[in-house]
Amino acid sequence: MSQKSWLVDMLLCLFLGYLGVHRFYEGKVVSGVIYLLTGGILGIGAMIDFVIILCGGATDSLGRSIKP
Numbered sequence: 001m002s003q004k005s006w007l008v009d010m011l012l013c014l015f016l017g018y019l020g021v022h023r024f025y026e027g028k029v030v031s032g033v034i035y036l037l038t039g040g041i042l043g044i045g046a047m048i049d050f051v052i053i054l055c056g057g058a059t060d061s062l063g064r065s066i067k068p
Contacts, residue, residue, distance in 0.1 A: 017043075017049060026066070027060050
């Protein structure tokens with residue numbers, strides 16, 4: 001289990017997902033920069049990430065699960 005908060009991750013993705021802020025929070029800096037430069041891969045990537053986080057499938061940079 002990750003030390004990261006599921007609720008914080010979900011809220012960051014919901015409100016700032018198009019900037020990749022949730023990716024930076026998870027420790028995934030490279031994909032965070034990609035999201036930042038592409039607007040969350042045109043918003044589609046941010047929506048997919050939001051669903052993954054809601055379903056409990058999100059992980060941090062070390063592969064540990066971020067669960068509710």
